[in-house]
Amino acid sequence: MTFQSKYPDDLPDKPGVYIMKDVEDRVIYVGKAKNLKKRVKSYFKDDLESPKTRAQMRQFHHLEYMVTDTEKEALILESNLIKKHMPRYNVRLKDGKRYPYIKISNEDYPRVFITRRVTDDGSYYYGPFTDSGALKQMVKYLKSLFKIRDCKRMDGPCLNSQIDICNAPCDGRISKEEYRENIDKVTMFFEGKYREIVDKLKDEMAEAARNHEYEKAAVLRDQLNSIDNMLERQKMEITGDLDQDVVALSSDENITCVVVFSIREGKIIGKDDFLMNGAEDTPQSKVLSAFLKQYYSGPRHVPKEIIIQDEVDDARLIMEWLSEKRENKVTLKVPKRGRNHRMVQMVAKNADIIRQHHERVEGALVELKNYLKIPQLPRRIEGFDISNISGKMPVGSMVVFEDGKPKKSAYRKYKVETKGPDDYNMMREVLTRRYQKLVDPGENGGDVPDLILVDGGKGQLNVALEVLNSLKLDMPVIGLAKEFEEIFMPDLPSPIILPRDSESLKLLQRVRDEAHRFAVTYHKKLRSKEQDRSILDDISGVGAKRKMKLLRHFGSIDNILKASASELAEVEGINKKLADTIHNYLEKRG
Template identity: 45%
Template sequence: MFNPERIDSFPEKPGVYIMKDKSGKVIYVGKAVSLKQRVRSYFKSSDSLPAKVSSMVSHIDDIEYIVTDSEVEALILECNLIKFYRPKYNILLKDDKQYPYIKITTNESFPRIEVVRKIKKDGSKYFGPYVEARAMREAIDILRKIFPIRSCKKDLSRVPLKERPCLNYHIKRCIAPCQGDISEEEYGELVKNIIMFFEGRQEQLLNHLKAKMQEAADSLEFEAAAVYRDQIAALEKILEKQKISSTDLVDQDIIAMARGFDTACVTVFFVREGNIIEREPFILSNTEGAERKEILASFIKQFYDTASFIPKEIIVEEEIDEKEAIETWLSAKKGSKVKIIVPKRGEKKELIEMVAENAMAYLEQREAFEERQRIKNERAMEELKGYLGLGKLPKRIEAFDISNTQGTESVASMVVFENGMPKKEDYRRFKIKTVEGPNDFESIKEAVFRRFKRGLEGDEKFKDFPDLLVIDGGKGQLRYALEALKELNLNHIPAIGLAKEFEHVFIESKSEPIILPRDSEALYLLQRIRDEAHRFAVTYHRKLRSKRNLNSILEEIPGIGKARRKALLTAFGSLEDIKKASVEELAKVPGMNKKSAMAVYEYFHKA
């Protein structure tokens, strides 16, 4: 347990405090104007603390702190640490790393548009995050019909390429800059138009296109004028669906919240040039016992930490914690003044009420769906218990699968479902070490043995044992998994094999398979778990194979040894990014110099 007397030595300066449990795991990250006073507030009478905070304090074993020069610096550091550790007791923007962004590679000669899950400081333009991925992809598809820029990853540093244009050119989804028939300036005009659209400057974009159309008509370039006319018509059709929301034409984000038991839905309406151009709902977890102003402040910090655009005004439904510090931070990020406004009456008040209604509707819809899913999962677990003759409900199920290519780069995956839902933080992957060649039986045995041995040795990552073990395969794979359990005296853990072809279930005590009804929730659950284990294994195997292939290519370059190959991989992550890097960027990688950087650059840019 943490000794509160240690707080006397804490400084009365701004900074970030990091709370850890007895295993050394970070369970909470907070910021403070005075570290000493803020941390001391957690150790007053437990009766005055909310239940969630009291529970957290009982698990604190150590507290570290980092002093900063200002409250704003502390806020930035707090955002980064929460994103990195995702502590158990912090209010968290659910699965924020999963939300997609639109990326336009403005750092390339002929920029392309793609969907990514992570923002990098690579000179590209990013827009998002987007919760509704399908709507985002539909928007991209519509825009590429109007402004046909490329989506391929071809190196266009030297055009034309010695190949024919792809299908996208023939169906008018790409203008084929690879053929050298369009200049960088002309192509750049298309890219500029798309960027204006995603920045919410649609009216400005329309006016720009109308001026271009008139200019082309005056010059008697009627074909070009017709292209602009069609682009204008298509854009006007999109803009017809948008609702005028504000008369002052200031870029605004309007934020309101609805609360459930331990989750909250924060909905954001994005207003650009007076139009609502997008609406996104976000779910936050660990909100039980937190005040509304704390939840809204946590959302704003986490959302705008990675947002691609910060508006001039952020309109919220009530006052938030740390308002001045957050305004200063956002203004510094934007490069101009950002205001957080709480409207009391008028148009903005009406807008915030509309956003709040949308947040409540989304939360109710989500909670109804989750309740239906919970009932289905309960039924599935009850059915499994009956069909398999289990002593208790299989609330925690672990599944294993093997992936390899003709016995090479053999890997195993372990996925975990709790109460019928994936628990991704407990997923694990294993490189097979003791098996040579394509031997799934021995590979399964090794993976199962290593997993449970580490659990028995007290490894925190493997401490929770399953109520049911699922092996992807038939009798053979199951028999080897059971051998591993017996060697560890864990043969009391129920295990089954799920064969792919006919979805037969094998258990140790029966020679014939159990055939579950085709429409049973139990079978649907097993199929979801097995498919997830397969996906996780294949993804890991592809990653290793890609890394091996990249290593083998880099081995061909003179002067690029093992250490430099590893450094290049760490710095750039993929062969495509290494190819696109300049000599200067390559030379900045630790262990590289001008000569080795030139060798890499020339290898990928041979005439």
């Protein structure tokens, strides 16, 4: 139960979690305490040392608190609430589009899906994750296993219900309570409570058998076997002599980067890197502690040893919690010499390199914002180009850069229907097709860009402005002309020229060149397909297999053209009637 208060004296002398809010009831900080009254009282001193804490208390209006039985329970609850609310003054894994999360929606019949946008909408979020491929497989597995709905509108039974991977709550085939039980099992999985899921399924299966509900018992048995098989595979994968994660960070006044090396059976099998928000003016021990609590709170393998570069706050509690998750002892170690110390130094060096890269990117984004006088950092840039030869087979491309990096999953290619040569109208078509999706109801237009870049000068820029104005969209847009690297902007009579060695210009050039490369590659692919076509493709009854057999038999199109009907009929799969059809067609075309 959650209680509300404005004053620390109202709080009990018990362990728990406190949630600080501002005047608009937004969560600004979540903390845990062994003694709620003493911990919260410490915020109300006149001589607060940390500038960050002083800024936090200037925003403070009231707080809520939850009492727990133990400090370890408070630690777990604190971690979950930080992930859910992403409070401004907590040290937290970066709240950006960089990492995917699993979302369990706040609906009567919740959905389970992957998102990169964490909002305070009452839903539950698990993550972040770095391996999006593995994440998609896991979500697909769980949704089919527990038959969780996939549709947004619940407007009638769909294909998923017909192939028995959805319980069709839209058709009343499952009660809200039964559906919630399945969601609870999915939630337990994401919280790493695998044994609890197994025990729960066994109890439900036994009860169904006692009640002679044999069909239900069979479904539960299949779910149990599926999870047991998966857990068995995981056990096989994590056996070995060395089961470690090595964690180190690098930080300056602006950016904190944490890197994790995963070591299994004595081999480095993976590397994850994360940016942390809210780490300014925060000791390294607190940043590492916050990271460990958030990183291991999801469905992630907990290794036997976690090697870290510095002592952390709540070390004892973290080890107890992780040991419980692993169902075996977990230790945190801070090595001072030897192999593990060298590993920590290597991971820290990787963190340094990644942080420095992010600093350059961040600097380029800040430069661009200032040079272009746009309202926010251009974290998402969408770049466009057109490719054609004298108007033939025109194509368009859209590339996306997020935080200075290409996001290839968001790239789009377009077969242009506009007749050419008319580059302006081709660009108009591509931009309209892309941004119409942002305004059409029911369309998923994806994320809104912070900056649009078109390859070209004033003419291409004007086309882009016409499209955005017609759709009543207000987004920053520029044209980048290649010859002199001039930047054309709306309402400016003369182009802007950025310093040749500036990181901001280099970033724009990368976006422009990538859009060009993507368009040209697609155009070449279409041309190649067209060139692979032959006269045989236009003959009824001659498909890809028969075409291949003819070419293998005769060696070339020229030899096929010279062949008689009887010679054509000698080819496997070509009967006399089809041979006559082929011969007559080729003779007419000859």
